Amino acid sequence: MxxxxxxxxxxxxxxxxxxxxxxxxxxxxxxxxxxxxxxxxxxxxxxxxxxxxxxxxxxxxxxxxxxxxxxxxxxxxxxxxxxxxxxxxxxxxxxxxxxxxxxxxxxxxxxxxxxxxxxxxxxxxxxxxxxxxxxxxxxxxxxxxxxxxxxxxxxxxxxxxxxxxxxxxxxxxxxxxxxxxxxxxxxxxxxxxxxxxxxxxxxxxxxxxxxxxxxxxxxxxxxxxxxxxxxxxxxxxxxxxxxxxxxxxxxxxxxxxxxxxxxxxxxxxxxxxxxxxxxxxxxxxxxxxxxxxxxxxxxxxxxxxxxxxxxxxxxxxxxATVVGRPPMEDCFLGKATERIFLPLLKIQLPEIVDIDFPLEGVFHDCLIVAIRKRYPMQAKKVMHGLWGTGQAMYTKLIIVVDEDVSPHDYSRVAWKLFNNIDAGRDVVIVEGPLDALDHASPNAHFGRKMGIDATKKWKEEGYPREWPDDIAMSPSIKGLVDRRLKEYGLEDLA
Ligand SMILES: Cc1cc2nc3c(=O)[nH]c(=O)nc-3n(C[C@H](O)[C@H](O)[C@H](O)COP(=O)(O)O)c2cc1C
Ligand SMILES: [Mn+2]
Known part of the structure; x- marks a missing residue:
């Protein structure tokens, strides 16, 4: 105090x-x-x-x-x-x-x-x-x-x-x-x-x-x-x-x-x-x-x-505290866990680059995880690893993205998630323990959870077509426009 x-x-x-x-x-x-x-x-x-x-x-x-x-x-x-x-x-x-x-x-x-x-x-x-x-x-x-x-x-x-x-x-x-x-x-x-x-x-x-x-x-x-x-x-x-x-x-x-x-x-x-x-x-x-x-x-x-x-x-x-619809005080205790436990999680799952628990998922309902993918189906391996790790076992929705996506950048995560998935190939549904507070499952203490692999798919993973590149402007043009902003009279806007 x-x-x-x-x-x-x-x-x-x-x-x-x-x-x-x-x-x-x-x-x-x-x-x-x-x-x-x-x-x-x-x-x-x-x-x-x-x-x-x-x-x-x-x-x-x-x-x-x-x-x-x-x-x-x-x-x-x-x-x-x-x-x-x-x-x-x-x-x-x-x-x-x-x-x-x-x-x-x-x-x-x-x-x-x-x-x-x-x-x-x-x-x-x-x-x-x-x-x-x-x-x-x-x-x-x-x-x-x-x-x-x-x-x-x-x-x-x-x-x-x-x-x-x-x-x-x-x-x-x-x-x-x-x-x-x-x-x-x-x-x-x-x-x-x-x-x-x-x-x-x-x-x-x-x-x-x-x-x-x-x-x-x-x-x-x-x-x-x-x-x-x-x-x-x-x-x-x-x-x-x-x-x-x-x-x-x-x-x-x-x-x-x-x-x-x-x-x-x-x-x-x-x-x-x-x-x-x-x-x-x-x-x-x-x-x-x-x-x-x-x-x-x-x-x-x-x-x-x-x-x-x-x-x-x-x-x-x-x-005291009062909990309820997030964000509430306890969300920040949860965020502390997200940060502090990341190095420990990486021991078991070294491909993990970063994680984010959106506050609206109250820790155990949603986890976004960015990985460095080295071999086929690694995103799915990470989902199963998380479902087998301590209280991460409760996670109802795991979204896996590539390492170039910050899991804290929800707009970028959503863009990858919405655009990269094939529902028949990239969605994993498993059954297992759930947090005692879950109300959506028909059973107390267990139910179904979903993982979505929103990473880029590889030939080695059975993707037969050519995966397109992210669109990005060439660095030389970016430099040019940076230099000429004042000339355009747009330095406050661009
Ligand atoms: C504000 C707050 C209230 C909590 N209330 C409960 C509760 O009533 N019952 C429970 O089992 N866990 C509750 N939890 C979660 C546990 O404290 C948490 O899972 C903790 O890791 C349990 O410790 P343990 O593994 O030594 O049992 C609460 C967490 C917070 C932040
Ligand atoms: Mn304990």
Missing amino acids: RALEKRGLLRRISVPVNRDLEIAEIYDRVVKKGGPALLFERVEGSAFPVLINAFGSMERMALALGTESLDDIAARIAGLLDLSNYSSLGDKIRAVPTLAKTALSLFPIRSPLPAPCKEVIESVVDLDAIPVLKCWPGDGGRFFTLPIVITKDPETGRQNMGMYRLQVFDSKTTGMHWHLHKDGRAIYDKYRALRGRGEGTDGKSGDEADGGTRMPVAVALGCDPAIIYAATAPLPDFVDEAMFAGFLRGSPIETVRCETVDIDVPARAEFILEGYVDLDEPLRTEGPFGDHTGYYSLAAPYPAFHVTCVTRRRNPVYN
Whole structure:
């Protein structure tokens, strides 16, 4: 907030506003115009202010990760991964300080006590004291929209941080909206399997097991933005988001052990909710919720999260967002992923030159990818590679273009797409997993996806005719016209 305010990127609103829909409507108008972060200082019915739209532009997203441009982070990752940087002995020696600093930044360190997130330990749990927003008229209730849900794998002891929204059920209970494919859900399934085998969640078995029906969960609200971003990033399950946040920040994150559960949380969070998911409790109806697809996601059964303890800073700020028809704040978290993960994607698919997720496709619905084609059918190979890679598996539409087309230049992409394709030859339709939010498929969690090869077709790919050249003016004439613009009296037009 301080960094934003210093740059004139934060606006304070000091008149009282309502947490039900009013803040959402104000923010929607501001984010749609590319406006600043908003700090609502007086929210009716709560002592705490609300920060929203902190990530809502490429500039703020970069600032949140401590850089001028997200491409700098991608370059840092690419530099680390490029083995040619370590080929000679001199290179190896030169790389040591960077590698050492990187390694040290990865491992969370214990917060020097007292941790800011424990300045106040509430004597009673009252979620109604927090100004949780109702976002859209058809929503099933009020939702925590930027919560960092922290769970611990009962077998490996490794922690996971995932952003899963939490619907407020009552002053001590919320929903726990981890989708089927997500790490939080996989960990929940592990606890349930252990329970099914008669083993307690404390790792003991049989009669010795105590508290065996409870899966410990902690939620951090309002953190270092690198941690917030990391909780949304499509990392493989073995990569700890806390380490990734340390890498992004360039220094380790500080953690502290919870009061009532065996989980480490970011020490500088504004609020921490500690509690558990009861493994034996029936699922409860969660939703509907106006989602980032621009549609309501339907009500569905999810576990409940029982909050046993709330700790907080003395003067905490509640950090929220509202998602809905794009562009919204979360689009920029997605754009950060597009930039930061590009070098990692290139390891598996080295022909990829650049990618673009159009905001209207809310990340998982559409991906444009430019490739350097070396052999026949490589565009189709890339589609299948993407459908087999992490959360890119959800992509409903993949458009592949040649390397001379920037995937960010939608006009040029559309021109190639509309003109280069033969529907019988260039369209691939496959069946596979879809994001839980997809509403168009007749089935939840799976359906059909399409890839379109809009690259130039080669003889070797069975194209029997002569593929025409792009039209372009000769450089000498361009130079001539550049020089004579003034003479024509057209320097303002051409
Ligand atoms: C604002 C926002 C809200 C999100 N809400 C959910 C959600 O309710 N459930 C879910 O499964 N994923 C949600 N996601 C996506 C996950 O955070 C994302 O897939 C993340 O990579 C999951 O981490 P995991 O792989 O450790 O499970 C949300 C993302 C954002 C940016
Ligand atoms: Mn994860």
